[in-house]
Amino acid sequence: MSHSVDYYFAPQSPWAYLGHQRFQNILQKSGASVRVMPIDLGGKVFPISGGLPLGQRAPQRQAYRLTELARFSKWLGAPLHLKPTFFPVSGDDAAKLIIAVDMAAGANAAMAITGAILSAVWSQQRNIADEKTLVELLKEQNLPATCLEQAYSQAAQERYETYTQMAIDVGVFGAPSYVVNGEIFWGQDRLDFVERALAT
Secondary structure (H helix, E strand, O other): OOOOEEEEEEEOHHHHHHHHHHHHHHHHHOOOOOEEEEOHHHHHHHHHHHOOOOOHOOOHHHHHHHHHHHHHHHHOOOOOOOOOOOOOOOOOOHHHHHHHHHHOOOHHHHHHHHHHHHHHHHHHOOOOOHHHHHHHHHOOOOOHHHHHHHHHHHHHHHHHHHHHHHHHHHOOOOOOEEEEEOOOEOOOHHHHHHHHHHHO
């Protein structure tokens, strides 16, 4: 029996960026399917789970975050700007674009545009809150330009809200979170455990 993973993330998360390619590799190796589920982490999940926006965290936490990002970037060979030009940035439109791509072309395409969006923020220093950037990313991934229009639809908005509520209901409090058979694995540094869960 093959497994399925619910992949909860924010499209502007550096940790999702660092884990995304490795997660894709694990999915391919295991044959597991994935539900690509971008969520409103800062606006809806943090307020009820005790999370704080980056700027409101204690200086020690902010400093250590930069240390860990640099460590993982080097370890994984994933180029990352510690303080990219367009961050903090709203991820809402990018999240709904991912959903629109999923609705139009399926999970593999949604994973591809997710990787492109994450790289745009952290590797390429592009503004994912700018519609022009989203159009460019669709083109670069050979995905239909009509997905952008669909991203502004009521259906995409409702699915975004549904995914966010589902995350809250299962106990997700940070991103990325991978849920396998009801078990939450929080953070790209837990992907070893995800891989083991998918191998059972």
